[in-house]
Amino acid sequence: MSTTTATGDRWERTGAQARSHRTQDAFLDAAEELFGRDGVAHTSVTDVADRADRSIGSLYHHFTNKETLVAAVVDRILASLESTADRAIDPARWAGADITQIVRSYAASSLELGGQRPGSKRIIVEVSLTDDVTRERYRRFREHLEDGLTALLIDRSDEIGHPDPPLAARFVIDQLTAMLTARLDGDTIPTQLAERADRAFVDEAVSSVGSYLRLADDA
Amino acid sequence: MSTTTATGDRWERTGAQARSHRTQDAFLDAAEELFGRDGVAHTSVTDVADRADRSIGSLYHHFTNKETLVAAVVDRILASLESTADRAIDPARWAGADITQIVRSYAASSLELGGQRPGSKRIIVEVSLTDDVTRERYRRFREHLEDGLTALLIDRSDEIGHPDPPLAARFVIDQLTAMLTARLDGDTIPTQLAERADRAFVDEAVSSVGSYLRLADDA
DNA sequence: ATTATCTATAGATCTATAGATAATGC
């Protein structure tokens, strides 16, 4: 029947032929694009098949139902985010770097990654509305990323002039994440944050972090 | 036929009987609740009629189609937000208040209002995805609110130690708005911002604003 | 021989309407 199986409502690729692999990717690419642009609920499986230049019958050969297709798209997005986050918070990567460098790099690369795939987050947020598994996995991803970044800052407590370094580190990462989210959401929160050029925005964000933490070279 | 007319795709109440008024409110209340909880796309007009304890025929007597019902709900939400914002940024209201008081009040009342109706924003964001008029109106609302708040701060430039008060005021309002948004989105961005108690969060946000602006009583 | 794809369509769900019945208020 189908070459996909739902393991605990999740998705697993089990295609045999090389053609199968290409077709599944074509469906996933088409689905991700349309889901991100028009929303999952407003995109029909027929739309996805048309966009992928394949038939609706072929789509249902590869995916049990629309839910499975959505889960596959979500899984691909989250897996990519998770691996990026793992690399970003690896202490070894930041050996020798100071807080300003870490913060600047986090802000700049978030904007770059988020700007490349603006629909990804929209998909995750929409699916999370009704799917507990996705909501929880997304929450864990962000928690993992923020915890890792906070730890990088706490490891550099000697640079922090704020009287409570652990609390200040945590707050500053939350604050920065909120600003990056606002800026990346664009249509959702399009204020001055969205209008200012990326570089100027990062500069001001880094400066704000520095003054709140009372970094050594700031005093 | 119908007692609603679509004026430029917008909605106008034209009910005659007292009963009509009550029924329209019942439909709007039911729709707002379900739209906010399950999403507009996942809520059928039948769901709305059932929730309002009225028939589908009655719903279509009052609203031309689902789109008109959605527009009516959106209009009610935005009108409420707009009037709240107008009151919040009235300079007369803040005569004698300093920056810290303004910022604290903005943060506290945003959290209070947003917490009362968590679904409102979700509805606006979902509708904005496909409706240009709503997206633009929501953007204008936020721009108006942020411009007003920024002006209140700039009027108090003598309190600001930052070398560029207009830029600093603008940045700080953006930053604060981003944090409030993150906190209110709860499920969307549930990190430490969401876990900390409202009062502690407001305290830390106000303190952060103070240190970035280099407020007089902070130096 | 097995796997992938296509066309055609069944089945489910949702929006919207028609026409009959009930309530309102002059």
Added chain:
DNA sequence: ATTATCTATAGATCTATAGATAATGC
């Protein structure tokens, strides 16, 4: 007399399947 409401259902749209045809790779 006018307005509001209800029941029943038509019409549109979407998901999913059946069965025939084409391509793959041992």
